[in-house]
Amino acid sequence: MTAAIHVEDLVKEFGSTRAVDGVTMEVPAGSVLGLLGPNGAGKTTIVRMLATLTRPDGGRARVAGFDVVTEAHQVRGRIGLTGQYASVDETIPGWDNLYLIGRLYRLPPRRAKALADELLERFRLSKAAKKLPRDYSGGMRRRLDLAASLVGDPEVLYLDEPTTGLDPRSRLELWDMVRSLVARGTTVLLTTQYMEEAEALAENIVVIDHGRVIAEGTPAELRGRTGGQVLRIRPDRGADLTEIARQLSGTGGRSAVADPDEGLITLPVGGQEELTAALHVLTASGVPIDGIETHTPSLDEVFLTLTSGDPADDPRRTA
Numbered sequence: 344m345t346a347a348i349h350v351e352d353l354v355k356e357f358g359s360t361r362a363v364d365g366v367t368m369e370v371p372a373g374s375v376l377g378l379l380g381p382n383g384a385g386k387t388t389i390v391r392m393l394a395t396l397t398r399p400d401g402g403r404a405r406v407a408g409f410d411v412v413t414e415a416h417q418v419r420g421r422i423g424l425t426g427q428y429a430s431v432d433e434t435i436p437g438w439d440n441l442y443l444i445g446r447l448y449r450l451p452p453r454r455a456k457a458l459a460d461e462l463l464e465r466f467r468l469s470k471a472a473k474k475l476p477r478d479y480s481g482g483m484r485r486r487l488d489l490a491a492s493l494v495g496d497p498e499v500l501y502l503d504e505p506t507t508g509l510d511p512r513s514r515l516e517l518w519d520m521v522r523s524l525v526a527r528g529t530t531v532l533l534t535t536q537y538m539e540e541a542e543a544l545a546e547n548i549v550v551i552d553h554g555r556v557i558a559e560g561t562p563a564e565l566r567g568r569t570g571g572q573v574l575r576i577r578p579d580r581g582a583d584l585t586e587i588a589r590q591l592s593g594t595g596g597r598s599a600v601a602d603p604d605e606g607l608i609t610l611p612v613g614g615q616e617e618l619t620a621a622l623h624v625l626t627a628s629g630v631p632i633d634g635i636e637t638h639t640p641s642l643d644e645v646f647l648t649l650t651s652g653d654p655a656d657d658p659r660r661t662a
């Protein structure tokens with residue numbers, strides 16, 4: 344399979360901050376990659392380099408077979424970008440925006456008109472064709488951004504946090520629209536802060552934090568990284584939670600965490616053996632138990648586990 348996006352050891356520095364610190368990744372043609380990371384992780388900076396809007400300080404990137412630095416012009420002709428740097432003009436109607444972008448792409452007037460109609464229809468904006476984007480709802484505005492990014496019929500589309508700030512319904516609508524794009528063969532690089540969104544749309548996920556790749560794989564593989572299940576134990580009131588947690592921590596090499604406020608102890612358990620061992624320890628301790636349950640961590644819990652680093656250890660700070 345050919346890679347639509349090929350990134351090798353990409354670096355971007357802002358002063359003493361390494362916003363992107365040696366990122367390597369590949370996006371097969373026709374697939375969706377979810378680039379997942381918290382605020383400030385470096386997602387937008389990566390997208391901007393791949394969109395030729397900012398120059399890498401190190402490493403290489405090829406998009407649709409072209410180098411983003413030495414063949415930036417060819418790259419620009421093959422990509423679409425929506426998100427924090429969308430090109431929609433707030434002061435002219437939605438239809439006119441799409442028409443003008445079509446003319447910028449040197450489409451003949453008749454073709455640009457037809458395309459503006461077609462895109463508004465496809466993104467359910469026909470009724471808002473003559474309205475100004477600044478009067479659109481958040482969901483409509485994002486749909487117009489997405490429509491605008493498709494005027495050039497891009498092979499590769501960057502969606503930079505396309506649903507941040509949208510209500511749940513508009514988010515689901517946008518997800519459907521992204522899916523239909525992908526069904527047409529467009530390669531998508533989607534950045535998001537939500538594991539749920541990455542899982543809904545992407546077959547592969549790259550998790551970044553502090554400009555570095557900290558995990559990658561399919562959603563199922565990432566779930567597996569935390570060890571599968573979490574055991575939650577609620578001892579009787581008055582029990583010494585810290586002491587029980589200490590004993591449980593000896594069972595499987597993972598740490599049990601005591602939460603005195605909630606009266607809970609939680610312990611990640613990798614498999615049946617660890618679960619059985621933990622239950623043995625509990626029984627042997629003779630502590631009366633109020634409740635006990637296992638639960639599968641949500642993807643957002645997995646994400647939090649993966650990204651919970653001490654800011655003091657931030658490897659980017661060189662000064």
Ligand SMILES: Nc1ncnc2c1ncn2[C@@H]1O[C@H](COP(=O)(O)OP(=O)(O)O)[C@@H](O)[C@H]1O
Pocket residue numbers: 357360362380381382383384385386387388389
């Ligand atoms: N133009 C810039 N000048 C200085 N620092 C920047 C600039 N753009 C981004 N940064 C810094 O780079 C890091 C990554 O930012 P960004 O790529 O916007 O992250 P994300 O999109 O994941 O939220 C942050 O620490 C941010 O403050």
Ligand SMILES: [Mg+2]
Pocket residue numbers: 386387388427503504
């Ligand atoms: Mg960003």
